[in-house]
Amino acid sequence: MTSNVPLVVRVLASSVAVANRAGKIVRDVMSKGELGIIVKGKNDYQTEADRSAQRCIIASLAAQFPKVNIIGEEDGSTNEGEVASDWLITEADKEVLSLECPVNLQSVKEEDIVVWVDPLDGTAEYTQGFLEHVTVLIGISVNEKPVAGVIHQPYYKTMLNGEKIMGRTIWGLQEVGVGGFTPAPPPDSLIITTTRSHSNPLVEKALQVMDAAEILRVGGAGYKVLQLLEGKASVYVFASPGCKKWDTCAPEAVLSAAGGQLTDMLGDFYKYGKAELYPNKTGVLAAVSKELHNYALKKIPQELKDALANK
Numbered sequence: 001m002t003s004n005v006p007l008v009v010r011v012l013a014s015s016v017a018v019a020n021r022a023g024k025i026v027r028d029v030m031s032k033g034e035l036g037i038i039v040k041g042k043n044d045y046q047t048e049a050d051r052s053a054q055r056c057i058i059a060s061l062a063a064q065f066p067k068v069n070i071i072g073e074e075d076g077s078t079n080e081g082e083v084a085s086d087w088l089i090t091e092a093d094k095e096v097l098s099l100e101c102p103v104n105l106q107s108v109k110e111e112d113i114v115v116w117v118d119p120l121d122g123t124a125e126y127t128q129g130f131l132e133h134v135t136v137l138i139g140i141s142v143n144e145k146p147v148a149g150v151i152h153q154p155y156y157k158t159m160l161n162g163e164k165i166m167g168r169t170i171w172g173l174q175e176v177g178v179g180g181f182t183p184a185p186p187p188d189s190l191i192i193t194t195t196r197s198h199s200n201p202l203v204e205k206a207l208q209v210m211d212a213a214e215i216l217r218v219g220g221a222g223y224k225v226l227q228l229l230e231g232k233a234s235v236y237v238f239a240s241p242g243c244k245k246w247d248t249c250a251p252e253a254v255l256s257a258a259g260g261q262l263t264d265m266l267g268d269f270y271k272y273g274k275a276e277l278y279p280n281k282t283g284v285l286a287a288v289s290k291e292l293h294n295y296a297l298k299k300i301p302q303e304l305k306d307a308l309a310n311k
């Protein structure tokens, strides 16, 4: 009986199932070829895949958990009207449902939860054909902290018995850990992952002072955090405003469940309550361990931190 399962675990298990469906929507829009691009701002786009995936996620979660606060990247009109029945997901992931809920989350109520939804992270890369960078992000926060999250990669390919399977879904739950992939230790040298499509002079300055062996420029906050978890990069550095709460909630939840840390460039945690402003004004600094995070934070000069704090 799923009703005996604590709420946070049920929301996470449903989010895994919903993210899988949203990932299929993202693939279907691309194969149809009609992206329906809308320009939201400078270097900021929305496609039919962003809109449709968000409708699927919000409608499905709201139907199951009516009092949970759900905040999505795309604007309100995207969430109105009827939703096709095959977009209304009622299933939940069985493996996740069987997880042991941490004691401090066992009596959480719907009203205490804020879910931050990024239906398609890496939209710029999606429109430019860098499909591996694309993720669907569902972050679950309680008392302003990300406690659980899902990062779904619609274009990740695996072969099973000679058959190609598209998509994989990574989850994390505070005190329990992560699943859906195999974590790997960080590389031996300092490899930084950063933005591909939203750089500026401050972003470049921070990269310069880090003096890294290599810099990987890829799309999406979700994909960059996956690179940390899979040992492809040591630190995620983005010394600029631009990311929003829905970009970092799920990645922070998964990363911290794996022992890592995601903060702003000053080393402070973002808060994910329902009244929080959306922008992450002071950038993103993340690493797969607290030691690496601290090492990177110490390398950032005070004047750069001040420049971001005073923006």
Ligand SMILES: Nc1ncnc2c1ncn2[C@@H]1O[C@H](COP(=O)(O)O)[C@@H](OP(=O)(O)O)[C@H]1O
Residues within 6 Å of the ligand: 042, 043, 044, 073, 118, 120, 121, 122, 123, 124, 194, 195, 196, 197, 198, 218, 219, 220, 221, 238, 241, 242, 243, 244, 247
């Ligand atoms: N200057 C900016 N303007 C708008 N969005 C920005 C931005 N900088 C970062 N972002 C958003 O933050 C996410 C990660 O950015 P990046 O790939 O550059 O690291 C992307 O999310 P979306 O693709 O979901 O919009 C991107 O749009």
Ligand SMILES: [Mg+2]
Residues within 6 Å of the ligand: 044, 045, 073, 123
């Ligand atoms: Mg966007």
Ligand SMILES: [Mg+2]
Residues within 6 Å of the ligand: 118, 120, 121, 122, 220, 221, 246, 247
């Ligand atoms: Mg995003």
Ligand SMILES: [Mg+2]
Residues within 6 Å of the ligand: 050, 073, 118, 119, 120, 121, 122, 123
């Ligand atoms: Mg997005």
